[in-house]
Amino acid sequence: MSKIHVCKSSEIPADGMKTFEVAGGRKILIANAGSNFYAYQGICPHQDVCLGEGFFDGAVLTCHQHLWQWDITTGAAVGLAEAPLESYQIDVVEGEIFVVQASALKAAELFAGISDATHDRLGEIARREERPSGSVLYEIGDATDDLYILESGRVDFQIGRDERTSAAGFVLNKGEVFGWAALLAGQPRRIARAVCLEDSVLLRLSGEQTLQILEADPAAGYAVMRKLASLITRQLTTPTGK
Ligand code: FES
Incomplete structure (x- = not known):
């Protein structure tokens, strides 16, 4: 807090x-x-x-x-x-x-409703990063190793390549998760570029460690995967920063 x-x-x-x-x-x-x-x-x-x-x-x-x-x-x-x-x-x-x-992890819709113990374990692996305006969080083609939760600031996404990039067209709110391809099998590379539009604070979680924590708590894992499926479905109409 x-x-x-x-x-x-x-x-x-x-x-x-x-x-x-x-x-x-x-x-x-x-x-x-x-x-x-x-x-x-x-x-x-x-x-x-x-x-x-x-x-x-x-x-x-x-x-x-x-x-x-x-x-x-x-x-x-x-x-x-x-x-x-x-x-x-x-x-x-x-x-x-x-x-x-409140902490962005507590505010994250993706992790809402899971047990306090699993929340605490996720909190232990979350790394807090302060990034200045203009900094690039990841580029198209980068490895999908981590997922991010926005604590404050704004992040913009661009899809495509080189001069043919275009804005993905959405603004994230606090607690929103992006870079969620880190939780998916068969998605080893980023398909969007993520850039801070202003000074931003993020929580960064290793996708591999997050999955291990969720596997140890099947109820939480099931709840998170259902929310992730709904998040992906929602964002399919507005391509986002995977
Ligand atoms: S910018 Fe506010 S409604 Fe479009």
């Missing part, structure tokens, strides 16, 4: 919102609705657009670019939006607003 100071509560207009840049260059949106404050990712999950430039009526947040909308109390997608907002637990202490972050 980490706690990050964002702003003073007096800086947020009543039933209004504002984005702030915190350590590492990450943008966080703070909104007020009645007597409550909410904290979300400051950049639209669709494209690289600041949500603070959008519209907020005290209940629904609208991105001005393509009009995706979210319920401000939950971050759930409304109407056209195809993805929810990443939310942060908020703590207001003497007029100062902080966001509290």
Whole structure:
């Protein structure tokens, strides 16, 4: 868990919102609705657009670019939006607003619902890496040795080769897993290039060790493989960073 100071509560207009840049260059949106404050990712999950430039009526947040909308109390997608907002637990202490972050491993959908003991074993093999904006995590053709969980920042994916590369067209949220080919048989090489779009923090897990841990806990292994199958199916319509 980490706690990050964002702003003073007096800086947020009543039933209004504002984005702030915190350590590492990450943008966080703070909104007020009645007597409550909410904290979300400051950049639209669709494209690289600041949500603070959008519209907020005290209940629904609208991105001005393509009009995706979210319920401000939950971050759930409304109407056209195809993805929810990443939310942060908020703590207001003497007029100062902080966001509290759980570990990315705990937030990872792929590992949700598995036993605490197996979670702890995965935590032991996870290596935390801080990577500057622009750094390349892997190239097309690299070995699929590790999988990654995004703790903060943004990662972009390109598929294809040389000048014919093209954006894979998605943005990852905290807890999302990529490089999951490390868990698959018969996928020894990357088919995408992964690059940090801003300063990012990642958890990196050896695919081989992760599989060994899951094999020792068949219930967890089954749950993870079912989620992985669903993740792959979902991403087949939007090719991603395997
Ligand atoms: S960039 Fe926000 S909806 Fe498209």
